[in-house]
Amino acid sequence: METHEPRVHAAWLPPEAFRSLGARRVLVHGEGLLVDTVLDEVSRACARYGGRVWHSPSWDVDVDLVLALRGAGELPNPAVEAARSAGEAALAEIGDGEPLGEEGFLLDRDGEVTVVLADAPAGLLYGLFHVVRLCAAAFDPARPPERHRPALRRRMLNHWDNVAVHPVMGQVERGYAGGSIFWRDGRPRGDLARVRAYGRLLAASGVNAISVNNVNVARTEALLLTDRLGDVAEIADALRPYGIRVHLSVSFAAPVLLGGLSTADPLDEGVRDWWVATTRRVYDRIPDFGGYLVKADSEGQPGPFTYGRDHADGANLLAEALAPHGGVVHWRAFVYDHHQDWRDRSTDRARAAYDHFTPLDGRFRTNVVLQVKYGPVDFQTREPVSPVFAAMPATRLALELQVTQEYTGQQRHICHLGPWWGEVLRFAPWGPGGRTIADVAVGEAGAGGGLVAVTNTGDDPFWTGHPLAQANLYTFGRLAWDPWRDPTEVLDEWMTLTFPPSATADPELVRRTLHEIMDDSWRTYERYTAPLGVGFMVHPGDHYGPDVDGYEYSRWGTYHFADRDGVGVDRSRASGTGFAGQYPPYWAQVYESPRTCPDEVLLFFHHVPYSHVLHNGSTVIQHIYDTHFAGVEEVETMRRRWRTLNGMIDPTVYERVAERLDEQVRCATEWRDQVNTYFFRKSGVPDAQGRRIY
Numbered sequence: 001m002e003t004h005e006p007r008v009h010a011a012w013l014p015p016e017a018f019r020s021l022g023a024r025r026v027l028v029h030g031e032g033l034l035v036d037t038v039l040d041e042v043s044r045a046c047a048r049y050g051g052r053v054w055h056s057p058s059w060d061v062d063v064d065l066v067l068a069l070r071g072a073g074e075l076p077n078p079a080v081e082a083a084r085s086a087g088e089a090a091l092a093e094i095g096d097g098e099p100l101g102e103e104g105f106l107l108d109r110d111g112e113v114t115v116v117l118a119d120a121p122a123g124l125l126y127g128l129f130h131v132v133r134l135c136a137a138a139f140d141p142a143r144p145p146e147r148h149r150p151a152l153r154r155r156m157l158n159h160w161d162n163v164a165v166h167p168v169m170g171q172v173e174r175g176y177a178g179g180s181i182f183w184r185d186g187r188p189r190g191d192l193a194r195v196r197a198y199g200r201l202l203a204a205s206g207v208n209a210i211s212v213n214n215v216n217v218a219r220t221e222a223l224l225l226t227d228r229l230g231d232v233a234e235i236a237d238a239l240r241p242y243g244i245r246v247h248l249s250v251s252f253a254a255p256v257l258l259g260g261l262s263t264a265d266p267l268d269e270g271v272r273d274w275w276v277a278t279t280r281r282v283y284d285r286i287p288d289f290g291g292y293l294v295k296a297d298s299e300g301q302p303g304p305f306t307y308g309r310d311h312a313d314g315a316n317l318l319a320e321a322l323a324p325h326g327g328v329v330h331w332r333a334f335v336y337d338h339h340q341d342w343r344d345r346s347t348d349r350a351r352a353a354y355d356h357f358t359p360l361d362g363r364f365r366t367n368v369v370l371q372v373k374y375g376p377v378d379f380q381t382r383e384p385v386s387p388v389f390a391a392m393p394a395t396r397l398a399l400e401l402q403v404t405q406e407y408t409g410q411q412r413h414i415c416h417l418g419p420w421w422g423e424v425l426r427f428a429p430w431g432p433g434g435r436t437i438a439d440v441a442v443g444e445a446g447a448g449g450g451l452v453a454v455t456n457t458g459d460d461p462f463w464t465g466h467p468l469a470q471a472n473l474y475t476f477g478r479l480a481w482d483p484w485r486d487p488t489e490v491l492d493e494w495m496t497l498t499f500p501p502s503a504t505a506d507p508e509l510v511r512r513t514l515h516e517i518m519d520d521s522w523r524t525y526e527r528y529t530a531p532l533g534v535g536f537m538v539h540p541g542d543h544y545g546p547d548v549d550g551y552e553y554s555r556w557g558t559y560h561f562a563d564r565d566g567v568g569v570d571r572s573r574a575s576g577t578g579f580a581g582q583y584p585p586y587w588a589q590v591y592e593s594p595r596t597c598p599d600e601v602l603l604f605f606h607h608v609p610y611s612h613v614l615h616n617g618s619t620v621i622q623h624i625y626d627t628h629f630a631g632v633e634e635v636e637t638m639r640r641r642w643r644t645l646n647g648m649i650d651p652t653v654y655e656r657v658a659e660r661l662d663e664q665v666r667c668a669t670e671w672r673d674q675v676n677t678y679f680f681r682k683s684g685v686p687d688a689q690g691r692r693i694y
């Protein structure tokens with residue numbers, strides 16, 4: 001029987017977004033795989049919208065747009081050469097004397113011609129997508145020259161995709177968008193066209209690296225490094241034309257699992273030789289392979305602790321094998337004890353990354369990137385920023401974000417994360433006005449660890465389950481390119497591409513409504529879920545929906561300590577776990593006292609009475625009630641607003657979002673009622689406004 005894949009949504013690259021480019025006369029000048037991609041993109045746009053395209057030798061043609069490599073030879077076309085010279089002159093004027101580099105580009109206008117110059121083919125591709133984003137504005141005669149270079153060299157997505165279906169986690173761990181784009185039931189999914197289409201979307205957002213399998217590496221997945229390397233090579237081939245390099249999650253125990261050795265001890269000669277030889281074979285097959293990603297000694301994954309070695313020994317072992325080939329190790333700092341006893345108040349999961357890793361600062365090889373989750377615990381809706389970022393000046397640190405909405409509504413809820421990531425990136429761990437997390441990730445001369453995120457994509461026709469969750473993926477890519485950008489501006493960019501004004505009856509209404517729904521949706525989500533930074537009131541295991549005490553007595557850690565008098569975790573130095581003292585002095589002091597601690601993370605740092613008065617003037621208990629009532633009302637408003645778009649946009653998008661908003665209203669109501677009732681029963685304090693609490 002013939003089966004038909006459902007139509008795949010175009011996300012932020014609908015044909016309509018190419019209308020302005022496709023109606024022009026375009027010259028592409030240069031050679032290379034990614035130049036061919038540029039040519040292909042332009043050709044398809046022009047075929048659809050009536051423009052024309054030429055590749056290199058071009059005598060007497062008049063053009064509107066030139067996309068040229070700077071090193072490519074002169075062309076016998078005076079107008080084109082004049083545009084190129086004008087571009088060079090503009091670059092000399094606005095540039096800093098530095099080359100555009102592997103991925104940078106210049107955009108300039110010369111009379112009637114727009115010119116994009118790049119040093120390397122990837123730069124030309126990014127320049128092309130910039131022209132697409134700008135639409136007609138790219139051809140505005142008054143447009144001043146612009147130079148663009150990514151702040152971060154590596155802009156990476158991690159897939160938590162399993163090759164074989166995991167009995168509990170399924171095909172994709174914490175995946176909310178169907179199956180994997182790469183794998184199905186133990187084998188490659190076999191749809192390389194979809195993989196290529198994915199690469200295209202990612203390139204247009206700025207991403208240039210992905211890891212293709214879960215950091216929890218089971219037996220089948222471990223084989224990707226050796227016997228099943230061909231499957232990885234196929235993915236690399238499909239993504240290469242879009243400038244995306246493939247990385248692999250590997251098991252630290254691979255020498256034992258795959259190599260038949262009796263040990264994986266990082267200081268053992270045989271183990272080192274095995275990694276060197278295995279890595280060489282990887283590069284023989286995939287010359288531009290990116291490197292390894294490792295979760296070690298964490299949640300049951302093997303690691304150097306088994307052999308009495310530390311994580312610098314472990315990471316350096318793999319780094320040494322990768323170094324001759326230019327590869328990197330992404331070594332995760334997510335190491336903590338997941339066999340805790342709730343009776344033991346001395347263990348604090350929040351402390352773990354700092355305690356394990358900061359003593360190792362300066363010991364990692366230069367091709368090791370330590371990948372640190374944004375918060376000290378685990379991707380909660382709100383956490384303080386991890387103190388590790390301020391404590392390892394001699395280590396390359398990457399910021400790890402979670403685009404997949406494990407704890408933020410699992411792509412059934414609208415929760416636009418850009419504003420949250422913006423806050424994290426702008427956080428100044430040494431105190432206001434000092435260097436920020438973005439600065440740390442960028443590092444000196446761009447040599448920092450970069451930005452990494454766990455992706456939210458799958459084989460769902462909308463890529464991300466919830467169509468509006470596409471914006472989170474797009475925003476990640478754009479912030480990874482420029483971490484100082486305003487996330488709301490990025491959201492606007494996403495809207496223009498995804499819902500092109502030229503294809504919408506009332507573009508202003510669509511834009512305004514989307515902003516009203518999405519801009520503050522992360523804060524709305526925060527309001528109806530766990531209060532004041534306390535986190536983790538989710539249903540254990542699947543992490544969806546409320547379960548206030550779900551984790552309170554489990555081995556994974558205790559998170560709120562609510563009793564009849566108060567709530568929160570005392571992480572102060574004076575009387576608590578001492579976590580607050582892991583920050584540099586400014587924040588250590590601010591977080592130390594409930595008087596100075598910001599409201600939004602108060603319960604992360606302090607156990608306070610319900611009557612404690614917040615900076616916002618409300619008591620803790622009243623704040624809990626108020627935010628939970630407000631959060632649900634806001635979701636109901638979102639749903640009402642969404643309904644005004646019926647008939648304005650793609651009906652399949654409309655329906656999918658409408659359906660999910662019904663679930664969001666149901667689930668938010670459940671959160672409100674469980675959280676409010678829980679705290680009312682504990683505290684006995686009634687709601688000042690007499691609203692219904694069960």
Ligand code: GCV
Pocket residue numbers: 160173174215216295299334378
């Ligand atoms: C891949 C959390 C998630 C796990 C995930 C882990 C990690 O604990 O619940 O599913 O495992 O983070 O980041 O490694």
